[in-house]
Amino acid sequence: MKRTDTQIHFIELLLTLDYLLHNTDENNPATQQKICAYAQKYNLKYSGGKAGDDIKRQRISNCLSFLEDISIKYPDALPFILETTESGKYYIEQRNGLDNNQVAQVLAALKNDKYTSEEDAEFLMENILNTFSTSDENSKKIMDEFNLLNRGVKKYCGDALKNAEIIRKAYQEKKLVKVKSKFSFTKNYTWHRVCFIKQYDGKLFAFLLPLKKTISRTGIELRSYIFEPITNIDILKSNKMSDYLCDDFEDNRDLNELYKATNPRIASFYKSLDEFVSRQLLRQEKNLITITFIFSSKNLHLIKRNFEEHFGEKLSYSYVKVTFDKNASNVLFLDSRGRKYIKASENEAHLCCGTIKANINTFAHWYFDCLNSNEIPNFARKIDIISPSSLKSRIASLAVRSFTNVYYLLSKEERTKMLTNFARFNQFHLDKLETSIKTQKIKNEDYENKRKNRKLKSD
Structure with missing residues (x-):
């Protein structure tokens, strides 16, 4: 059925507007020839001005002039402003100020974010693409840019993502979250406040303070805060949200006062939470290394107590097997199955291997202080540093x-x-x-x- 002239004029106007919206910007203005060629995408005949064409260049020129007129007359009523280049060619600025490359960067950020699930990322990407591009050709350009930016990041899943969601919610809404302390003797889950969330080495870390300070069974005051990747924090498992997330018991709680009450030893050196975080915690986290040392199991209680009193955290240690070699110095190594061994003399058959992630200078000062301590006789003979060798x-x-x-x-x-x-x-x-x-x-x-x-x- 042959189209009427009125129908053809409507089609030409819509075609012109569609091309301007999805294919032009300041660097890529429209031309009558390009718009006419674009018509072929919608099965409209155009062969360069020959008889029988469905689209005419002159009428496209009239459409552009018409759109320019209404853009000038009704600037607030239209969702776009038709602009012209110095040479008089027309274009429309990209919607919401984003070009194809910027849209691709947004899509890549979602895809590469390990804390956004695959399902959520796909849903958001589809909606963003539909919002910023209704043209298949335009969408293909954006996806080509996206594929160059996609790093194929392995995402967190299951409990790790749920943890991240709960910690974020607790922080944003100033709620309490019930988590387990990092100390093994503390078996119960207790209420904590999330003070801040920070990015470190590609991971999100959260800083939490308990409502009461942590005391060991022997009466030692331990480090009463948690600074861990949000996916590693042990949150109470329950189908009922109120069991692990609730409103703070105290309105407008002062986190600085909570820091002083739960960590008085640290607060005696760093007067405010901000000072501790900026001058000590964040500065040291960037320079922490894993330090390994061995000592006789006979001295476990003595060294463990001194260590925990100084560092305010639980000593992480394990018993290691020993192979006798009187002519060798103590050397930590792994066998083919990954088991730890120590070369040692017969009178050092029962050894413990301790580890701590700490600033190297902090550990050096602790070790040096112990050399001169009267509380640990012959301390230097009781512990041997394995790594780092420096x-x-x-x-x-x-x-x-x-x-x-x-x-x-x-x-x-x-x-x-x-x-x-x-x-x-x-x-x-x-x-x-x-x-x-x-x-x-x-x-x-x-x-x-x-x-x-x-x-x-x-x-």
Whole structure:
């Protein structure tokens, strides 16, 4: 059935508007020739101005002029503004100010976000694509850009995603969430407030404070906060939301006061939660390393207590098997099945392997303080650092500086004890200590001679 002239005019007007909306911007303005060629997509005949064409270039020109007129007359009534280039060609700015590449970036962000489920990502991507592009050709351009940006990230699923959703909800709505402490002796789930959520190394971390401070069975005050990836936090499992998520018992709770009440030792150094987070927690999290050390199981209670009092967290340790080799030093290694072994002498057959994720300087200062502690006799002989190998040198250098400064202020017995502890380190550091002590002795003698000369002159 042949179309009437009125029908053809309507089709040409709609075709012109469709092309402008989905295929033009400032860098890609419309031309009459391109719009006419675009008509073939809708099975309209156009062969370059020959007889029998369904679309005429002159009428397309009239459509463009008409759209420009109504755009000027009714700028607030239309969802677009028809613009012209310096050469007089027409275009419409991309809707919502996003071009194809920007839409593709939004799609890729959803697809690459490991905390958005595959199902949710597909649903959102489809809706965004439908909103920003109703043309198959335009959609194909966007998806081509998207495929270049898609990294194929493996997403979290199941309980991990549910955890993330609950922690986000608790943070945004200032609710309490019932979670388990990281300390094994604390079996019950307790209410916590989510203070903040931060991104670290591609993971979302949450910082939570309990409503009461954590005390060990022996009365030691432990670190009373949780700073973990949100997918790792152990939230109470229940089909009833009120069992693990509820309104705070206290209106407008002051998180700074909660921090001071639950972590008084930390608060004595860092007066506010913001100061602790910015100066200590966040700064150290970027420089944490896993430190491994071994010690005799006979000294487990002693070392465990000292460790937990100093770091305020549970000592993570395991018993390790031993292979006897009197000629070898203590070396941690794995066999073909991944089991841990220690080369040791017969009198060190029962060993524990401890680990901590800490700042290397923080651990070095703890170890060094223990060398001089009267609470742990011969501490240096009770623990051996396995990794990182550079840690022993760091501690030895720290000891050289400290021992040199106080050497001549110590009694003979104290010097003997100090040198006995220092014998733990290698010959290089022993030589360095001996040189430093001699240098300090020369400085002391020089200072004493100058003091005596000044006194003689004054007399």
